[in-house]
Amino acid sequence: MQRQSSCWWLASWRKLEQEWQATSARAQQQLSKIxxxxxxxxxxxxxxWGSLSDCALLQERASSRLWELVHRCRVRLGEELRALRSIVVRMKALLHDDAALDDQAFxxxxxxxxxxxxxxxxxxxxxxxxxSSHETMTLYIASWQMQPHIHRARIDEILQLIQDDAHYSK
Known part of the structure; x- marks a missing residue:
């Protein structure tokens, strides 16, 4: 019996992957601002503060503004994180209970x-x-940017296997 000759989920997944990259980049901007x-x-x-060390009001205002910015950026970061969560939910929705496991293993x-x-x-x-540790912040930003759990080489390998597999070609 001949099966459908297409990888039914690939086009949708690619769109979601592009959306993930854009959303992750926006979130990283908020993370950097924080x-x-x-x-x-x-x-x-x-x-x-040098000669301004006696200006407690100035220091308080500066601190207050910085913490307000942190709060606003955390809210935006939370929104972007919810958007990333939504993307993963939509990726999971591509999985079908009735599809054969080998059709969706990748x-x-x-x-x-x-x-x-x-x-x-x-x-x-x-x-x-x-x-408040500069080193930890740097590690967080680097981790966010590098996305260590998303194995780019493996994704490229999977996409190449799909492309090369006669089972998925038209």
Whole structure:
């Protein structure tokens, strides 16, 4: 018996993957703003004011504005994180209970990567505003950008296998 000659989920997954990349980049911008603002607040508490060290009101206003920016960026980061969660939910919706496992084995593997990456991003977002260590902030931003659970080489391999497989060609 001849099966359908197409990878039925690939076009939808590619669109979702592009949406993921764009949303993740927007979220990373918010993460960077949070990191910069939190780092600036550490300087407000130090002896970096020089001749303005006696201006408590100025220091308080600067600190207040930075923390307001952190709050706004955390809200936006939360919105972007919810958008990433929605993308993963839509990726999971591509899985069909009635489809043969071999028809969607690659999709299961891809969705698992994005699901794990979403968990990592959620953990970073939960901790970022409470973190004052510059090294940890740098690690968070690098991790967000590198997306260590999304194995680019494996994704490329899967896409090449789909393309080369006569089972999926028209």
């Amino acid at each position: 990191s910069e603002s939190v780092q600036k607040t550490t300087y407000l508490e130090g002896d970096h 999709l299961v593997e891809l969705v698992a990567m994005y699901d794990q990456e979403l968990l990592t991003k959620a953990m970073i977002a939960a901790d970022v505003a409470e973190c």
